[in-house]
Amino acid sequence: MPTKKILLPEDDIPKQWYNIAPDLPKPMPPFIDPSTKEPGVGIVPKIFPKAIIGQELSKERWIDIPDEVREVYKIWRPSPLYRATHLEKLLKTPAKIYYKYEGVSPAGSHKTNTAVPQVYYNMKEGVTRVSTETGAGQWGSALSFAAMTFGVKATVYMVRASYDQKPYRKMMIHAFGGEIFASPSKQTEAGRKILAEDPDNKGSLGIAISEAVEDALVSEVKTNYTIGSVFNHVLLHQTVIGLETQKQMAMVDDYPDVIYGCIGGGSSYSGLIWPFYHDKVTKKAPKETKLIATEATACPKVTKGQYIYDHGDTARITPLVPMHTLGHDFIPAPIHAGGLRYHGIAPTISILTQENQMTTEAYNQLDVFDAAKLFIQSEGIIPAPEPSHAIKGAIDEALRCKETGEEKTILFLLCGHGHFDMQAYEDYHMGKLQPYEYPTEKVAESMDKLHTLYPWLDKVNKQYISCEPL
Ligand SMILES: Cc1ncc(COP(=O)(O)O)c(C=O)c1O
Numbered sequence: 330m331p332t333k334k335i336l337l338p339e340d341d342i343p344k345q346w347y348n349i350a351p352d353l354p355k356p357m358p359p360f361i362d363p364s365t366k367e368p369g370v371g372i373v374p375k376i377f378p379k380a381i382i383g384q385e386l387s388k389e390r391w392i393d394i395p396d397e398v399r400e401v402y403k404i405w406r407p408s409p410l411y412r413a414t415h416l417e418k419l420l421k422t423p424a425k426i427y428y429k430y431e432g433v434s435p436a437g438s439h440k441t442n443t444a445v446p447q448v449y450y451n452m453k454e455g456v457t458r459v460s461t462e463t464g465a466g467q468w469g470s471a472l473s474f475a476a477m478t479f480g481v482k483a484t485v486y487m488v489r490a491s492y493d494q495k496p497y498r499k500m501m502i503h504a505f506g507g508e509i510f511a512s513p514s515k516q517t518e519a520g521r522k523i524l525a526e527d528p529d530n531k532g533s534l535g536i537a538i539s540e541a542v543e544d545a546l547v548s549e550v551k552t553n554y555t556i557g558s559v560f561n562h563v564l565l566h567q568t569v570i571g572l573e574t575q576k577q578m579a580m581v582d583d584y585p586d587v588i589y590g591c592i593g594g595g596s597s598y599s600g601l602i603w604p605f606y607h608d609k610v611t612k613k614a615p616k617e618t619k620l621i622a623t624e625a626t627a628c629p630k631v632t633k634g635q636y637i638y639d640h641g642d643t644a645r646i647t648p649l650v651p652m653h654t655l656g657h658d659f660i661p662a663p664i665h666a667g668g669l670r671y672h673g674i675a676p677t678i679s680i681l682t683q684e685n686q687m688t689t690e691a692y693n694q695l696d697v698f699d700a701a702k703l704f705i706q707s708e709g710i711i712p713a714p715e716p717s718h719a720i721k722g723a724i725d726e727a728l729r730c731k732e733t734g735e736e737k738t739i740l741f742l743l744c745g746h747g748h749f750d751m752q753a754y755e756d757y758h759m760g761k762l763q764p765y766e767y768p769t770e771k772v773a774e775s776m777d778k779l780h781t782l783y784p785w786l787d788k789v790n791k792q793y794i795s796c797e798p799l
Contacts, residue, residue, distance in 0.1 A: 330414075331412050331414060331425075331581070332412060332580075332581060333411060333412055333414060334409045334410075334411055335409065335410040335411070335412070335427075335577040335578075335580055335581055336407070336409055336410075336577075337407035337573060337576055337577060337580075338407075339403055339406075339407070341407055341573065341576060342399055342402050342403065342406045342407055342569070342573075343394060343568070343569050343572040343573065344393065344394055344399070345391040345392060345393055345394060346391070346392045346394060346565045346566060346568045346569065347390065347391060347565070347568040347571075347572060347603055347604050347607055348384075348387055348388075348389055348390055348391070348392055348561075348565050348568075349564075349599075349603045349606060349607070349677055350387065350388050350561065350677075351388050351389070351390050352390070352606070352607060352610045353677065353680055353681075354680065354681075354684040354686065355680055355683075355684060357561070357651075357676055357677065357680065358651040358676070358793040358794050359651075359793065360373070360648040360649060360650060360651075361638050361648060361649040361651075361789055361793070362648050362649075363640075363645075363648070363649055363783060366785055366789060368793075369648060370648055371647065371648035372542065372546065372646060372647070372648075373385075373647075373648065375545075375546060376542060376545045376546065376553055376554035377553060377554065378450045378451050378453070378454040378456060378553060379454060380450040380453065380454065381447065381450050381451075381562050384561070384562040384565060385560055385561050385562045386561075387565075392565065394446070394569075395446070395449060397449055398445050398446045398449050401445045401449075401475075401478055402442075402445065402569070404434075404435060405433045405434040405435065405441070406442075406569060406573070407573045407577075408429065408430055408431055408433050408434070408570070408573065409429075409430050409433065410427055410428070410429050410430070410573075410574055410577035410578070411427065411428050411429075411430055411708070411743075412425065412426070412427055412581070413426035413427065413428055413704075413707070413708055415707035415708050415709075416703065416704060416707040416708055416724075416727075417727070418707070419703060419706065419707040420703075420724065420727050420728060420731065421731060422727040422728065422730050422731045423730055423731065423734060423735065423736045424726065424727040424730035424731075424735065424736060424737045424738070424739050425583065425736065425737070425738045425739065426723055426727055426739045426740075426741070427578065427583070427585070427738070427739070427740045427741075428723075428740070428741050428742065428743045429570055429573070429574045429577075429601065429740070429741075429742050429743065430710070430743045431570065431597070431742070431743065431744045431745060432710065432712075432713075432743060432744075432745050432746030434471070435471075435474045436467060436470035436471040436473075436474050436501070437467065437470070437713075437745050437746045437748060437749070438467040438471065438597075438713065438744055438745030438746070439567060439570060439596070439597045439600065439742075439744045439745065440467050440468045440470070440471030440472075440557055440745075441471040441474060441475065442566050442567050442569055442570065442600065443471075443557070443562075443563045443566035443567060443596065444468070444471040444472045444474065444475035444476075444555070444557075445475045445478065446566050447459075447472075447475065447555045447556075447562075447563075447566075448472070448475040448476050448478070448479050448481055448555070449475075449479055451481065451553050451555070452479040452480070452481050455551060456481065456551050456552065456553045457481060457482060457550055457551050457552075458481065458482040458483070458484065458548065458550050458551065458552040458553075459472065459476055459481055459482070459483050459484070459545075459552065459553055459554070459555045460483075460484045460485075460486070460541040460542075460544040460545045460548070460552055460553075460554050460555070461483070461484075461485055461486070461541050461554065461555045461556065461557065462485075462486045462487075462488070462512065462534055462537030462538045462540065462541045462557070463485050463486070463487045463488070463491075463498075463537065463557065464487075464488050464491055464534050464537075464593065464667035464668045464669075464670055464671070465491050465495060465498070465665075465666070465667030465668045465713070465714075465715065465750070466487055466491055466492075466495050466498025466499075466501070466502070466667070466749065467498075467557075467668060467713070467745055468557030468558075468668070469483075469485035469487055469498065469502055469507070469509060470498060470501045470502055470505065471557070472485065472507070472555055472557070473485065473501075473502045473505035473506065473507030474505045476505070476506070476507060477505045477506045477507075482506075482507075482508075482550075483502075483505075483506070483507035483508070484507070484508050484509075484510075484541075484544060484552075485502055485507055485508070485509040485510070485541075486509075486510050486512040486514060486516075486517075486520075486537040486540040486541045486544070487499070487509055487510070487511055487512060487537065488511075488512055488531070488532040488533060488534060488536075488537050488667060488670070489511045489512060489513065489530065489531045489532035490531040490532055490661075490663040490667070491532075491667035492509075492511040492512075492532075493511075494663070494665065494667070494752050494753070495667070495749050495750065495752070497749045498749050501749070510540075511532070512532045512536055512537040512540050513530050513532055513536050513540070514540060516540065516544065517539070517540040517543045517544055518543060519536065519539040519540050519543050519643075519644040519646075520536070520539075520540050522644075523536060523643075531660075531663060533643060533659065533660050533661055533670065533672070534670055534671040534672070535640075535641075535642050535643035535657050535658075535659065535671070535672055536642075536643045536644070538556075538641060538642035538643070538646075538647070539642040539643050539644030539646055541554055542554050542642065542646045542647065543644070543646065546646075557594070557596070558593055558594025558595060558596040558671070558675065559594035559595065559596070559641065559650075559652075559671070559673065559674070559675050559676075560675075561675070561676075561677065563594075563596045564595065564596050564599040564600060564603070564675055564677060566600075567596045567597055567599060567600025567601075568599075568600050568603050568604055569600070570597065570600040570601045570742065571600055571601045571602060571603055571604035571605060572604050574601060574604075574740070575604050575605070575608070578740070583738050584614070584615050584616055584618070584738065585605070585618050585738050585739065585740035586616060586618060586619065586737040586738050586739065587618065587619040587620075587621060587726055587737060587738075587739055587740070588601060588602055588605060588618060588619070588620055588621070588740045588741070588742075589621050589622075589623060589719040589722035589723045589726070589739070589740070589741040589742070590602070590622060590623070590716070590719045590741060590742040590744070591622070591623050591624065591666070591668075591669060591715045591716050591717075591718040591719045591742075591744070592622045592623070592624050592631070592669070592674060592678065592689065593666075593668040593669045593670070593671050593715060594671050594673070594674060594675055595622070595674050595675035595677070595678040596675065597716075597742055597744040598622050598678075598742060599675060599677060599678065601740075601742045602620050602687070605618055605620075606620070606681075606686065619688075620681070620686065620687035620688070621687070621688055621689070621690060621722055622678070622687060622688070622689040622690075623689065623690050623691070623692060623718035623719050623721065623722045624669060624689055624690075624691050624692075624718065625664055625666055625669045625670070625691065625692065625693070625694065625697075625718065625765075626691045626692060626693045626764070626765060626766045626767065627661055627662045627664045627669075627670070627693070627694070627765035627766065627767055628655065628659075628661050628664070628669055628670050628671070628672070628767060629655070629691045629767055630652075630653045630654060630655050630671070630672060630673060630674050631653045631674060631678070631679075631682060631689040631691075632689055632690070632691045633655070633691075633767065633769055633772055634653040634654050634655045634656075634672075634673075634674075634772060635653065635654065635772070635776060636651075636652070636653050636679050636682075636683060636794060637651075637652075637654065637776075637779075637786065637790050637794070638650065638651055638786060638789055638790055638793070638794070639652065639654040639656065639657050639672075639673060639779060640657040641657070641673060642657065643657055643658060645657065649783075649789075650673060650676060651676050651679065651793060651794045652673045652674050652675070652676050652678075652679045653673065653674045653678070653679050653682065654672055654673040654674075655672045655673075655767065655771075655772050655775060656672060656772065656774075656775020656776060656778065656779060657672055657673075657775075657779075658775055658778065659672035659775060661767075662763070662765040662767070664694050664714070664765055665694060665714040665750060665752075665753035665756070665762075666694065666697070666713075666714035666715045666717070666718065667714075667715075668713075668715040669715050669718065679794075683794075690722060692718055692721045692722075693764035693765065693766060694714070694762050694763070694764065694765065695757075695762050695763075695764045696721055696764070697714065697717045697718050697720075697721050698714070698717065698753075698754070698757040698762060699721075700717060700720045700721035700724050701714070701717035701720055701721075701747075701754075702757075703720075703724060704717070704720045704724075710743070710746065711746060711747045711748060711750075711754070712743055712745070712746065712747050713744070713745040713746060713747040713750055714747060714750055714753050715744065715745065716741075716742060716743045716744045716745060717747075719741040719742055719743070719744075720741065720743070722741065723739050723741040726739050727739060
């Protein structure tokens with residue numbers, strides 16, 4: 330019988346994070362400051378500590394993980410890599426399926442991997458309070474946990490739709506000593522403006538980011554903003570996932586043919602694939618591994634969005650970011666995978682996509698929950714709705730192997746458990762889920778608006794990311 334749980338000792342917690350920046354097929358395009366139409370980071374230096382800005386812009390391939398951070402990582406790292414033996418049996422597939430499980434962290438997902446260093450660097454620079462947005466609540470819980478660990482206060486703006494769907498996230502944030510507001514909230518100018526126009530607004534990650542950033546900018550106590558995804562330093566911190574997985578796969582003398590993961594802002598999937606990409610560029614990879622990200626048809630930023638410069642938030646406080654986007658005014662359908670409802674994506678994912686290093690597939694939530702059900706029935710772990718997209722991809726691949734007889738090695742990231750997502754499962758069992766699909770016309774509408782707002786955008790897009798004009 331194959332080993333079910335492939336485990337590493339604590340000494341194998343990585344001592345360095347891997348930074349993809351020097352190995353990208355193309356350099357990262359700069360942020361653009363819309364007030365000057367030139368490269369510029371706008372408010373970024375006002376809301377992040379110096380150490381984080383240094384990592385964001387770093388071209389160093391390997392970055393040391395502070396001992397204090399590794400000490401906290403010990404609570405749940407190294408996380409287990411599982412061989413999905415029961416799922417393989419259920420599917421009757423000749424494929425071998427592995428999943429790296431990040432649900433063992435205190436907050437229940439990969440988000441703690443970056444929350445801990447982010448709060449650590451803030452604390453070192455004298456920051457006493459951190460603010461953030463959260464979608465499904467995983468990131469807000471992770472940040473509150475990390476803030477508690479280093480004696481810092483946390484304020485979380487949680488997208489209203491998820492705040493109502495997942496009440497236990499609020500309680501978890503309170504248990505960790507954080508404070509939480511449903512977004513849009515009356516706490517900020519951005520929130521009040523949106524509520525004045527639409528008192529029933531269900532929120533979006535774009536709105537919650539505007540609120541959290543504004544909070545950090547105007548606060549009288551030393552407050553910084555922290556972000557759960559998209560930015561390079563966040564993806565960098567997540568590489569502990571892939572670095573451990575490489576060692577674990579080597580322990581069973583295997584290597585993935587294909588790697589699946591879900592993408593909200595792209596941090597967990599990048600954390601898994603970057604070290605494998607490094608194997609590829611350094612010619613250490615024993616095979617050509619396919620990288621396939623999965624997203625929601627309700628929020629198809631890579632499969633239907635455009636690769637252009639857009640704001641990271643709805644109130645347009647952030648600089649323009651080069652990324653696949655559905656438009657910063659995107660209001661998502663209330664799907665249960667709250668963490669996948671962001672309008673944009675990490676710029677590195679956009680580069681890897683444009684350079685044909687990876688692809689993305691989109692699934693609707695009904696198909697996703699069908700896949701999650703098979704996973705629960707065989708492996709017994711209840712996945713969060715977000716990684717259930719990766720499970721869907723992995724199961725489809727395993728079923729294709731069944732047809733062709735191929736004995737592929739499939740790896741996917743189970744980046745969080747779904748213990749606080751039980752309403753989603755209940756809605757699924759009661760037949761209440763909708764297979765939302767974001768209309769292409771809505772993307773075109775948002776792109777038109779962006780073009781009207783910034784008539785010079787075509788020129789900037791062409792100059793820095795050499796994409797087709799709008
Ligand atoms: C459990 C879970 N998975 C995935 C995501 C998506 O984020 P990312 O693509 O940055 O990993 C989130 C984001 O909130 C999440 O909570």
